[in-house]
Each structure stands twice: as structure tokens, then as C-alpha cells.
Amino acid sequence: MSKETGPDEDRNGSIDPPAPSTLVVWGLATIFLLIVIGLTAPFSVFLAESSLATISAAHGTLATLGVIVGTISGYLVWRLFVGKIKAFTDLKVLSLISAIIAGLTVIIGNMIYIAYRAPGGPRAFFVQNNPAVHEIFFEFKEFIALFPFPIAVATTYIIWAYKEQLTQDRGLRSWLGIAIAIAWGALMIAYLLGAAITKLRSV
Amino acid sequence: MVETIRKPNGPAVAALLSAMIGILILGAINVGTEASSSFSTSMLEVGKVWIPNAQGIGPYSGKETIMVVGWLLSWVALHLALRRKDVNLKTPTAMFVIGLVLATLFVYTPFIDLLLGK
Numbered sequence: 001m002s003k004e005t006g007p008d009e010d011r012n013g014s015i016d017p018p019a020p021s022t023l024v025v026w027g028l029a030t031i032f033l034l035i036v037i038g039l040t041a042p043f044s045v046f047l048a049e050s051s052l053a054t055i056s057a058a059h060g061t062l063a064t065l066g067v068i069v070g071t072i073s074g075y076l077v078w079r080l081f082v083g084k085i086k087a088f089t090d091l092k093v094l095s096l097i098s099a100i101i102a103g104l105t106v107i108i109g110n111m112i113y114i115a116y117r118a119p120g121g122p123r124a125f126f127v128q129n130n131p132a133v134h135e136i137f138f139e140f141k142e143f144i145a146l147f148p149f150p151i152a153v154a155t156t157y158i159i160w161a162y163k164e165q166l167t168q169d170r171g172l173r174s175w176l177g178i179a180i181a182i183a184w185g186a187l188m189i190a191y192l193l194g195a196a197i198t199k200l201r202s203v
Numbered sequence: 204m205v206e207t208i209r210k211p212n213g214p215a216v217a218a219l220l221s222a223m224i225g226i227l228i229l230g231a232i233n234v235g236t237e238a239s240s241s242f243s244t245s246m247l248e249v250g251k252v253w254i255p256n257a258q259g260i261g262p263y264s265g266k267e268t269i270m271v272v273g274w275l276l277s278w279v280a281l282h283l284a285l286r287r288k289d290v291n292l293k294t295p296t297a298m299f300v301i302g303l304v305l306a307t308l309f310v311y312t313p314f315i316d317l318l319l320g321k
Binding site: 106110113117136140142143144146147150151153154155157161162165169172174175178179 | 209210212214215218219221222225226229230233254256259260261263264266267270274292293295296299300303306307310311312313
């Protein structure tokens with residue numbers, strides 16, 4: 001009789017670390033990074049002088065976290081896609097974190113967008129000095145940044161609802177891989193164009 | 204040996220297709236606001252209904268709102284329609300990809316200009 005293996009268990013019988021362990025590692029890594037930031041850069045310099053400095057820093061930090069978490073999730077979905085995933089629990093946790101980050105980034109992005117569109121703000125500057133760049137890249141950024149959130153929520157729902165069945169369902173896991181690849185691509189475009197805006201004319 | 208009950212894939216299809224529908228609605232509305240200033244104003248009014256400082260965000264606030272409403276309503280409708288069904292995934296996967304490609308074009312200004320003959 002063959003031994004049953006779940007999605008958290010690979011062919012050699014190794015079991016994924018449980019979700020709480022993953023979260024503890026994440027927490028410790030975050031605290032470590034905050035300590036490094038605190039020791040190496042004064043917080044006021046880190047945030048700059050704008051009245052929207054705190055919100056902008058939160059937006060940029062969340063977007064960066066989204067890229068990191070999204071990239072790791074993308075790799076895990078690739079492993080799922082080829083039927084060789086060993087860390088399904090990690091994928092579950094990271095997909096949920098990705099969806100939350102995507103939502104928060106959009107909400108905070110809305111707050112910054114007010115300053116971006118305000119008279120004398122970055123948008124007015126780009127329209128006056130380089131309208132082509134504004135229309136082709138930065139208008140596009142405003143919308144492509146919304147794409148990852150609904151896709152991340154849908155894929156998270158599927159990963160949590162179907163769990164072990166996904167490893168057996170090639171069609172569904174292929175679609176999941178395509179969806180996460182598209183969301184990751186949209187996220188990267190928004191992230192890079194957002195960084196470009198910040199470098200050229202920040203709020 | 205543990206037997207697991209296989210879930211139909213309909214709810215998964217509903218979740219992914221509704222995400223695409225919401226995003227495609229966003230794209231279609233964006234083309235609409237580029238084509239008509241009165242429609243653009245009406246999008247701002249939609250955003251003002253619930254988003255704080257929607258005036259500062261402009262018509263984008265209404266576009267976001269309609270996207271979220273369209274996404275969630277279509278998710279509910281598709282979920283109710285497909286929750287007990289097993290669907291051949293080829294067609295919905297193709298619809299998902301084509302829908303997102305169209306949505307991307309609908310938010311890309313050079314394509315909108317081409318579409319509207321500007």
C-alpha cells in the first residue's frame with residue numbers, strides 16, 4: 001500500500017515547517033531589518049521632509065515587500081505548476097500576505113495620488129515638461145497598479161480552498177501559475193514606474 | 204488510506220474570472236472617460252459617494268469603485284452559478300488571459316488614442 005503524502009510533505013517524507021514557524025521567522029527578519037535601518041540611518045533622513053513622508057515611506061515599503069513576497073510566491077507557484085512543490089504551507093501564508101499587501105498598497109497609494117494630482121504636484125510637472133512620458137508611462141502606472149489586488153485575492157482563495165487538490169489538478173494549477181505570473185508582471189511594472197516617479201519628482 | 208472529497212473547480216473559475224471581469228471593467232471605463240468628459244465627471248461623482256477626498260483623486264476614484272463593485276458582484280454571481288459544476292478550464296483560462304490583455308490595452312494611452320482616433 002503506497003503511503004499517502006499531503007501537500008506539506010515531499011516524496012522523502014520531509015514535512016514543511018508549520019505556518020506559525022514561518023510567521024515567527026518573518027517577524028524576526030522584520031525586527032532585524034528595522035534594527036539595521038535604525039542603526040544605519042536617522043529616521044528623519046529615511047523619511048525625508050515632505051508632509052506625506054510617512055505615507056510615502058509606507059507605500060514604498062509595502063510595495064517593496066509586495067515585490068519580495070510576490071517573487072517568492074511566484075517561485076512556489078512555479079514549483080506547484082511543475083508538480084514539485086515541497087513548501088505548500090509557505091505558499092498559503094505568502095499568498096495571503098501578498099493579497100493583504102496588495103490591498104494596503106492600493107489604499108495608501110490613493111492617499112499619495114491626491115498629492116500627485118494636486119496643482120504644482122508631480123503630475124502637473126510631468127504634463128508641463130514631458131507630457132509623452134506622463135501619458136505613456138505614468139497614466140499607465142496608475143491603472144496597472146490596481147491589477148494585482150483582485151488577482152491576488154482570487155489566487156489566495158483558490159490556494160486556501162483547494163489546497164491538496166491543486167497538486168492533483170494540472171489544469172487549475174496551470175491557470176493559477178498564469179494568474180500569478182500576470183499579477184507579478186503588473187506589480188513589477190507599477191513598482192518600477194513608481195520608483196521612476198519618485199526619482200524624477202516625488203510628492 | 205484517507206479519502207478526500209474532490210471539490211468541483213467551478214468556484215475557482217468564478218474567483219479568477221471575476222477578478223478579470225473587474226479589471227476589464229476598469230479598462231472599459233477608462234476608455235469611456237477618455238471619450239466623454241461628462242462620463243468622466245460622473246465617475247468622480249461615483250467616487251465621492253464613499254472615498255474620502257475623492258475630489259483630489261478625480262475620476263480615478265469612481266473607476267476604482269466600479270472595478271471593485273463589478274469584481275465582487277460578478278464573483279457572487281459566478282460563484283452561485285458554478286459552485287457545484289466542473290468546468291473544462293481551457294475556455295475560461297483563455298478568456299482570463301484575453302480579458303487581461305484587453306484591460307491592459309484599455310489603460311495604455313497610445314492604444315486609447317488609436318481606438319478613439321485622437
